[in-house]
Amino acid sequence: MKGKWIEVKLITSSAAVEPISGIFYGLDVKGVAIEDPNDIINRNQGEMSWDFADVSILEYKDSAAVVKGYFSQDDDIDKIVEYINNKIKELIDMGIDVGEGKIVTNVVFEEDWANSWKKYYRTTKIGKNIVIKPKWEEYSPKDDEIIIELDPGMAFGTGTHETTIMCIELLEKYIKEGDTVFDIGTGSGILSIASSKLKAGKVIGVDIDEVAVDAARENIQYNNVSNVKIRLGNLTDVVEGKADVIVANIIADIILKLADTIKPFLKEGGIFIVSGIIQDRKQDIIEKFNKSNFNICDIKQMGEWVAISAKVN
Structure with a gap:
């Protein structure tokens, strides 16, 4: 699959990775990524950057995890974000530490994503x-x-x-x-x-x-x-x-x-x-x-x- 995607990125805690991933999988998501910023930064001496994103993952160096979902351009992203925010509130009510709980949306191109990935993916x-x-x-x-x-x-x-x-x-x-x-x-x-x-x-x-x-x-x-x-x-x-x-x-x-x-x-x-x-x-x-x-x-x-x-x- 090539082309344009809508990335919905949630800055969270390690403890919340599983339930938040479950939230994304409950939607019509086209792909889910889970990143450990400390792991990425340690492997690459902090050199990695995401050219297509309006916010670099390095800004979240102290966060435990970043969960991203990728959606079609035809999806109603506002409704998706609203749904995720409501689910986050449910997790908080259950006593789960969701960390910053911040949602960032970006338009990304698969080609740009692939090229950025190659900067730090090594044998x-x-x-x-x-x-x-x-x-x-x-x-x-x-x-x-x-x-x-x-x-x-x-x-x-x-x-x-x-x-x-x-x-x-x-x-x-x-x-x-x-x-x-x-x-x-x-x-x-x-x-x-x-x-x-x-x-x-x-x-x-x-x-x-x-x-x-x-x-x-x-x-x-x-x-x-x-x-x-x-x-x-x-x-x-x-x-x-x-x-x-x-x-x-x-x-x-x-x-x-x-x-x-x-x-x-x-x-x-x-x-x-x-x-x-x-x-x-x-x-x-x-x-x-x-x-x-x-x-x-x-x-x-x-x-x-x-x-x-x-x-x-």
Whole structure:
């Protein structure tokens, strides 16, 4: 997808990232981005700037997070902003710290966005052997490194976020040659591609975001992984059969719901890997998994984020 988009940016706190992301996903959003300003600034010595935005992310250096939703020019942005503001008030009434809670809207061009992204998206090694490489950069693999080429497009999944890194580390641990893997909320397709390159036999990635599905399919072509299929929709609607490993790098509230519905899609002894969980929600996930008769295998933490793997009892 090319062209002009309306960006609705919400400056918030880390504690509110999940419910605010849920607000955006409750709308007809064409893409959602979650940014950790401190992470971006640390990686780039503060050099990153967004040429198309009227407010640089560097202004929000002390904020915990920025959540952005991208909408069509035909959408009624005033009504969208009003809806988001009303939902923010509900979060405040629930006692959730929403931080600054400021909304900024911009008109952005995908081409401008992509060029700004390239200024700070660099080749990065994660896990034991996985190297994430922007498709426009040159890189010669060393020893047994596994290269994944990405162009995030409007799906915003570069593979360098803590949640993705932890998921890949757990995929490296649990995927066996020939396994079937389901990737819920595939985004740019990075976890699906990583699963294939870790010798999974069959991989299905699903996402409810059309833009993410388009980006994931393009990234699959870049990486020449023919055993990966990307589908638009919810797992329970578009996937049949059972997986050896299911990975979901999403938000805690959705993971809590999946704990009740995911078992029919897992083989006996199958592994469920989840991330996108802020520290404050870790115990909620652990308790839910225990109640749902999952045996927790790993609990990983990186920065403010947590990843958990669990086995079907």
